[in-house]
Amino acid sequence: MASRARVRAPELIGAGGWLNTGGSDLSLADLRGRIVILDFWTFCCVNCLHVLDELRELEEKHRDTVVIVGVHSPKFVHEAEHQAVVDATERYEVRHPVLDDPDLATWKQYAVRAWPTLVVIDPEGYVVAQHAGEGHAHAIERLVEELEAAHEAKGTLRRGAGPYVEPEPVPGDLRFPGKVIQLPGGNLLVSDSTRHALVELAPDGETVVRRIGSGERGLADGDARTARFNEPQGLALLPAGPDGRQRVVVADTVNHALRSFDPATGTVETIAGTGRQWWQGAPTSGPAREVDLSSPWDVAYFADRLWIAMAGVHQLWTYDPAAGTVRAAAGTTNEGLVDGPAEQAWFAQPSGLAATADRLWIADSETSALRYVERDPRAASGADAAGGADTADEADASKTADAADTFVVRTAVGTGLFDFGHRDGPAEQALFQHPLGVTALRDGSVAVSDTYNKALRRYDPATGEVSTLATDLREPSGAVLVGDDIVVVESARHRLTRLRLPEEAVRVESVAHRTRRAATEVAPGTLRLDVVFQAPTGQKLDTRYGPSTRLLVSATPPELLADGAGAGADLSRELRLADGVSEGVLHVSAMAASCDDAPDIAYPACHVHQQDWGVPVRVTPAGADRLPLVLAGLDAESGPDAE
Numbered sequence: 214m215a216s217r218a219r220v221r222a223p224e225l226i227g228a229g230g231w232l233n234t235g236g237s238d239l240s241l242a243d244l245r246g247r248i249v250i251l252d253f254w255t256f257c258c259v260n261c262l263h264v265l266d267e268l269r270e271l272e273e274k275h276r277d278t279v280v281i282v283g284v285h286s287p288k289f290v291h292e293a294e295h296q297a298v299v300d301a302t303e304r305y306e307v308r309h310p311v312l313d314d315p316d317l318a319t320w321k322q323y324a325v326r327a328w329p330t331l332v333v334i335d336p337e338g339y340v341v342a343q344h345a346g347e348g349h350a351h352a353i354e355r356l357v358e359e360l361e362a363a364h365e366a367k368g369t370l371r372r373g374a375g376p377y378v379e380p381e382p383v384p385g386d387l388r389f390p391g392k393v394i395q396l397p398g399g400n401l402l403v404s405d406s407t408r409h410a411l412v413e414l415a416p417d418g419e420t421v422v423r424r425i426g427s428g429e430r431g432l433a434d435g436d437a438r439t440a441r442f443n444e445p446q447g448l449a450l451l452p453a454g455p456d457g458r459q460r461v462v463v464a465d466t467v468n469h470a471l472r473s474f475d476p477a478t479g480t481v482e483t484i485a486g487t488g489r490q491w492w493q494g495a496p497t498s499g500p501a502r503e504v505d506l507s508s509p510w511d512v513a514y515f516a517d518r519l520w521i522a523m524a525g526v527h528q529l530w531t532y533d534p535a536a537g538t539v540r541a542a543a544g545t546t547n548e549g550l551v552d553g554p555a556e557q558a559w560f561a562q563p564s565g566l567a568a569t570a571d572r573l574w575i576a577d578s579e580t581s582a583l584r585y586v587e588r589d590p591r592a593a594s595g596a597d598a599a600g601g602a603d604t605a606d607e608a609d610a611s612k613t614a615d616a617a618d619t620f621v622v623r624t625a626v627g628t629g630l631f632d633f634g635h636r637d638g639p640a641e642q643a644l645f646q647h648p649l650g651v652t653a654l655r656d657g658s659v660a661v662s663d664t665y666n667k668a669l670r671r672y673d674p675a676t677g678e679v680s681t682l683a684t685d686l687r688e689p690s691g692a693v694l695v696g697d698d699i700v701v702v703e704s705a706r707h708r709l710t711r712l713r714l715p716e717e718a719v720r721v722e723s724v725a726h727r728t729r730r731a732a733t734e735v736a737p738g739t740l741r742l743d744v745v746f747q748a749p750t751g752q753k754l755d756t757r758y759g760p761s762t763r764l765l766v767s768a769t770p771p772e773l774l775a776d777g778a779g780a781g782a783d784l785s786r787e788l789r790l791a792d793g794v795s796e797g798v799l800h801v802s803a804m805a806a807s808c809d810d811a812p813d814i815a816y817p818a819c820h821v822h823q824q825d826w827g828v829p830v831r832v833t834p835a836g837a838d839r840l841p842l843v844l845a846g847l848d849a850e851s852g853p854d855a856e
Contacts (some may be wrong), residue, residue, distance in 0.1 A: 220340040229313025246371025249334040250281045254302035261329040267350040277372045283311040291665035304389040336364045346824025352749035391446040392691040396609030404445040406825040418709040432468045440481035443467035447511030464509040498540035513566035515573040523561040550580040558622035565650035576648040582627020589619040628695035634725035635666045643679035650691035680718035732829040734836035741839040744784040744803040747846030750808040764804040773797035796819040801826040
């Protein structure tokens with residue numbers, strides 16, 4: 214094994230204590246002799262949830278030598294609540310010890326800058342690698358195998374059962390349900406996410422009529438008893454087919470697929486997705502069963518097609534039931550809040566959808582925003598004018614149709630990735646906190662499941678006002694109108710709650726927050742940005758077909774950068790900070806593709822490593838003139854104290 218830097222791992226400390234250990238506290242000394250993988254995560258982050266799934270196979274395969282420790286490091290205020298971390302650990306079936314670090318103490322000790330970040334510690338207690346973002350499981354497994362061999366030979370590897378203690382299972386009809394719809398007959402259908410199933414309830418919202426799915430994590434079509442889901446979320450009714458029946462589309466989130474459920478027969482079929490997660494460079498349109506998807510979180514029928522909140526890549530996609538095709542419809546895959554033409558907009562984990570006649574409403578969770586898609590009125594008016602012309606030119610007719618189908622994205626409430634809170638009043642100053650659901654109301658307003666504020670909120674487009682309808686709801690994640698009532702999914706109370714829509718708003722004291730992360734102090738003028746990437750052992754950057762790395766840089770506000778914004782192939786770049794702008798956020802997106810380094814392999818295996826950073830910065834004379842961001846490997850110029 215190649216020589217690596219000797220970097221002593223700092224101790225693990227967190228004011229919230231330990232979960233999944235049977236009540237015991239852990240220290241690095243307790244873990245000496247084991248390979249330790251620290252997973253810095255926060256439960257709002259879809260990329261963190263991807264990494265949890267990436268690590269499951271490695272965790273099982275190397276259970277006698279590897280201990281994964283989740284270090285929960287909150288972004289939102291709600292995520293700093295201990296019970297919320299307890300809930301998230303169960304919700305996502307985290308089967309390793311978790312350190313609740315509400316003050317980001319261990320995060321700071323390890324100089325972490327992004328969610329998710331993985332840190333590998335060898336059996337002697339030294340940091341040997343750091344990885345930010347997704348796609349690193351193969352590299353970490355290779356490193357684990359090297360460490361096992363080297364420390365077995367040295368006599369410093371300790372095998373045996375790890376410190377994980379499985380919590381007692383909790384009975385109940387629902388466990389962390391996600392979304393709900395009303396079926397044509399009046400029953401309610403709920404995605405029972407943690408139990409990997411759907412549940413049909415009587416109109417009372419409590420009596421179980423039937424369960425759909427075996428309850429085991431997996432991707433399998435079949436009848437209600439044998440079908441398998443993987444943390445399903447969104448539900449939507451398609452228009453009736455030729456047989457007169459309405460089928461339900463299910464956003465099968467962790468399977469990266471759309472499933473069809475026929476309430477009449479109980480049959481479940483896969484209609485879109487391959488079961489594999491979409492990565493940069495993969496097709497963004499084509500036959501639905503041949504195109505990869507990424508964490509579809511909700512679905513809604515709007516403008517003659519099914520729209521998909523593709524939380525995993527910060528986009529909206531569409532599914533055409535008649536043609537059996539999918540395509541990316543809005544968003545660039547960059548994470549943030551940017552309005553405009555659909556193909557240029559930025560989203561951040563869109564997680565809730567609701568359709569009205571002229572708008573598709575979006576709960577854009579990571580920007581704590583309420584947004585919407587509508588047809589571009591300028592394009593539509595141009596199409597109408599062109600359509601009135603007397604022409605037989607098929608190309609012009611095609612352009613006219615395309616113009617009528619042009620969409621724009623707008624923001625009703627919300628300002629960006631780092632501002633959130635609970636504030637009612639005019640939309641331009643109102644605040645949400647990580648909303649996951651939105652429901653269209655009959656008066657033209659919308660109800661927002663304001664998940665981390667534990668509230669049901671209302672936005673009225675006619676007045677531009679935001680108000681609060683109900684409080685004391687535990688992580689509401691979706692809702693549906695039933696008669697004069699609204700039925701809310703209280704995900705963390707494992708139930709549906711029926712509320713009468715109030716005529717007057719609830720008075721709530723306003724509170725505003727910023728992200729809990731401290732800003733990085735940088736010097737004015739030139740700032741050197743270095744994205745550190747070291748290919749895994751046995752692999753190299755493959756440049757046979759052009760650059761295998763990509764770097765995209767932007768800023769909020771854009772005026773923060775006088776020079777250096779934009780896309781390029783080099784993972785290092787010189788940025789120039791503008792005079793007169795004292796703080797902001799640098800948005801950095803990096804990707805690197807590495808392939809097997811063996812000339813005798815005809816078709817080398819390749820892997821994509823990618824991460825998006827949003828780095829709050831404060832410009833100060835004493836600040837640093839270099840900003841290192843570790844994608845994979847170790848930064849020789851920074852990090853914990855080396856020996």
